[in-house]
Amino acid sequence: MGYKVAVVGATGNVGREILSILAERGFPADEVVALASRRSQGVEVSFGDKTLKVKALETYDFSDTDICLMSAGGAVSKEWSPKIGAQGCVVIDNSSQWRMDPDVPLIVPEVNADAIVDFTKKNIIANPNCSTAQLVVALKPLHDAATIKRVVVSTYQSVSGAGKDAMDELFTQTRAIFVSDPVEPKKFPKRIAFNLIPQIDVFLDDGSTKEEWKMVAETKKILDPKIKLTATCVRVPVFISHSESVNVEFEKELSAEDARKILREAPGILVIDTREPGGYATPHEAAGEDATFISRLRDDPTVDNAINFWCVSDNLRKGAALNAVQIAEVLVNRKLITARSKAA
Structure with a gap:
């Protein structure tokens, strides 16, 4: 007998991707329920070769549900995740609401799956x-091999990270430019079509943005609090997949060739690096794929024990939906939860 799984935010980009990935990977679910706000009640969403009618979160009873994959934003998660967890259902949350809570594990299965056992404190796991x-995912095997001292990362983040409205805005603005219509920024502070915006989320007192702060704080919590990291996060006119230019300094000697061998053997990573035109991964190739792609591996001659690389991944999959499903798989495979219908 399988598990009963609820997907909250089933009509959004990530919610739809979660449903797709649950079906693709054959997650052991006897029943999958699509949930959203009342205004989406009755909307149909796809789950494999099935169609699910969306039910209202506000009236749903979680008492016989085993896993809730939450992808409805921080405000919804703040209100509902503790209530759902109190009913004995494990919440895997995609928002930023619980990531830095000391009683909530922040999990990337290829990196720190062992930390998942702490979920019982609140019945919440953060993505x-x-x-x-x-x-x-890229740093973990390198850190194990040579101990990372410092990371400098610049991101090139697709508009899908800001939701469906952001994707629509890029499309609308691009079309407007081609037909000489006025371009009106709504979702973004400036025009995104044929442009770059060096701001993701709000500005903090030190001049960094909240997105940059998240990368620093979350990397420390997931990987190692001793790692020093500085980030510059940029929104780019790409629909899907985030790219990152990464410089890593190690305590021990590690060459780019050593790193290449290590990363080729690491889980969740695909190295594409042939040092010829087109011999690297781009956002286009990464879209729809599960892997984190690594390219442009090379030594940094300006710093002892340092390398550079290019990192690309589908942000809707590994950055959100796939990682959430993988967390659910860890719960099941390690027998950390029991299907309540079976237990009854």
Whole structure:
């Protein structure tokens, strides 16, 4: 007998991707329920070759549900995740609401799956920020080999990280430019079509943005609090997949060739690096794929024991939906939860 799984935010970009990935990976669910706000009640969403009618979160009873994959934003998660967890259902949350809570594990299965056991404190597990998830997948095997001292990362983040409205804005603005219509920024502070915006989320007192702060704080929590990290996060006119230019300094000697060998063997990573035109991964190739792609591996001659690389991943998958489903798989595979219908 399988598990009963609820997907909250089932009509959004990430919610739809979660449903797709649950079906793709054959997650052991006897029943999958699509949930959203009352205004989306009755909307139909796809789950494999099935169609699910969305039910209202506000009236749903979680008492016989085993896992809730929450992808409805921080405000919804703040209100509902503790209530759902109190009913005995484990919440895997995609928002930033619980990531830095000391009683909530922040999990990337390839990196720190063992930390998942702490979920029983609140019955909530946090999914990291999309830009953090792909970064720590790449950093983990390198940290194990040579101990990372410092990371400098610049991100090139797709508009899908800001939701469906942001994707629509890029499309609308691009079309407007081609037909000489006026371009009106709504979702973003400036025009995104054929442009770059060096701001993701709000500005903090030190001049960094909240997105940059998230990368620093989450990497420390997931990987190692001793790692020094500085980030510059940029929104780019790409629909899907985040890219990152990464410089890593190690305590021990590690060459780019050593790193290449290590990363080729690491879980969740695909190295594409042939040092010829087109011999690298781009956001286009990463879209729809599960892997975190690593390219442009090279030594940094300006710093002892340092390398550079290029990192690309589908932010809707590894950065959100896939990682959430993988966390659910860890719960099941390690027998950390029991299907309540079976237990009854």
